[in-house]
Amino acid sequence: MLGRDARATSEVAPTAQALNGIWLTRGRDGRLTVYVHSADGRLRRWIQARPGGGPWTGSELATGGRLTHLTVVQDANAYVHFVGRRERASGSAVAVDIVYAIQYQTGRPVSAWHSLGNPHKDAPGGDRIGAPAVAVSGSGEVHIGLRNAGGGLMLRRERADGKWRGWEDLRGSRIEGDPTAVALASGVVEFFAAVEGGTLHWQQKEAGGGWHEAQPSRLAVRAGTSAALETAPGRATFYWTDPAGGVVAFRAGAWPMALGGAPGDGPHAAIRVALDGYDCTVLAHRGVDGTAAVGLGVTENEANGVWWSDTGIRCLGTPALAHDAYGRLVVAVIGEDGEPRLARQTDGPGLTLDDWRSV
Numbered sequence: 001m002l003g004r005d006a007r008a009t010s011e012v013a014p015t016a017q018a019l020n021g022i023w024l025t026r027g028r029d030g031r032l033t034v035y036v037h038s039a040d041g042r043l044r045r046w047i048q049a050r051p052g053g054g055p056w057t058g059s060e061l062a063t064g065g066r067l068t069h070l071t072v073v074q075d076a077n078a079y080v081h082f083v084g085r086r087e088r089a090s091g092s093a094v095a096v097d098i099v100y101a102i103q104y105q106t107g108r109p110v111s112a113w114h115s116l117g118n119p120h121k122d123a124p125g126g127d128r129i130g131a132p133a134v135a136v137s138g139s140g141e142v143h144i145g146l147r148n149a150g151g152g153l154m155l156r157r158e159r160a161d162g163k164w165r166g167w168e169d170l171r172g173s174r175i176e177g178d179p180t181a182v183a184l185a186s187g188v189v190e191f192f193a194a195v196e197g198g199t200l201h202w203q204q205k206e207a208g209g210g211w212h213e214a215q216p217s218r219l220a221v222r223a224g225t226s227a228a229l230e231t232a233p234g235r236a237t238f239y240w241t242d243p244a245g246g247v248v249a250f251r252a253g254a255w256p257m258a259l260g261g262a263p264g265d266g267p268h269a270a271i272r273v274a275l276d277g278y279d280c281t282v283l284a285h286r287g288v289d290g291t292a293a294v295g296l297g298v299t300e301n302e303a304n305g306v307w308w309s310d311t312g313i314r315c316l317g318t319p320a321l322a323h324d325a326y327g328r329l330v331v332a333v334i335g336e337d338g339e340p341r342l343a344r345q346t347d348g349p350g351l352t353l354d355d356w357r358s359v
Helices: none
Strands: 021-026 032-037 043-048 053-061 066-074 081-089 093-103 133-136 140-149 153-157 170-173 178-183 189-196 198-203 215-217 227-232 235-241 245-252 257-260 269-275 280-286 291-298 307-312 317-325 329-332 341-344
Touching: 021 317, 021 329, 032 066, 032 329, 032 341, 053 189, 066 133, 081 133, 081 140, 093 140, 093 341, 140 178, 140 189, 153 189, 178 227, 189 235, 227 269, 235 280, 257 291, 269 317, 280 317, 291 329, 307 341
Parallel strands: 133 178
Antiparallel strands: 021 032, 032 043, 043 053, 066 081, 081 093, 133 140, 140 153, 153 170, 178 189, 189 198, 198 215, 227 235, 235 245, 245 257, 269 280, 280 291, 291 307, 317 329, 329 341
16 A cells, blocks of 8 residues: 555565566557566567456567567557567677567557667677667657667657658767656657766757757766656656665756655656546656565655555566556566566555456
């Protein structure tokens, strides 16, 4: 249960190795889908039989080769976009490229995987590119950012006609971990990355347009932990783990705010929910003891407090957050057995989750 008396109790370092990720999406028909990218590179999918409940059906999807990383995002039309980092043997070396696929409706097949190449192409260092960060603008254009071999940010994006532009160099250097992407209601896309000694923040000048020069800061960020959420029209809040521990929230032009919590390694998940007449933000992460932790606070009012609750369920990787067909918050985790489990918001005041169940 989440409330003012909830406390995080995580103190022990995790011993299990996290899988590459879990994603929870809601289709236009209201049904939820869980996607799990396993450590062996497989992509598995579970789909609700009916909106808001019912049994789940599972299947395995082709991935077009061994994907070392896979990012899944959803656009305003509820299309699901898959962007992966693929490795293939090439003689005595390893060839790396970025691949893309799309699913248009709940339960429908995923399209053929399309290679978007490698920003280094014929140059050395192509096997050192990072994992893709992806955002889809309101017009449906996919934006893919990744760390190049030199530690800068490379971008590949769709044109309005659906064709792909070439790789663009947004510059920057010394990126640590992988960047975070966010698409805003204004139509612009932003990228954020931890770098040696601080952060870099890229903002698009206008929807579909070019990019401002990356804005640096001296803020301390534990690499690989950042997430972003639009918390007001045209304004993003970035969340990360402080190197000394605890969660931090930051908006451009303001001071960073400490939110408490006891996160372990890995990024955070964030979503807005309406609770008791308030616009609230729910955060989730894998705590230092290996269990899923959930935090709750009023959106853009972090100074009034964020209340954390340790769910007690052990998990691998970052939990996923979504709304079901009835607007209830759903939290998904990967159990230590590699299988997904869900808990759903119950009726009543505040935020309380029901029992965890397997899909």
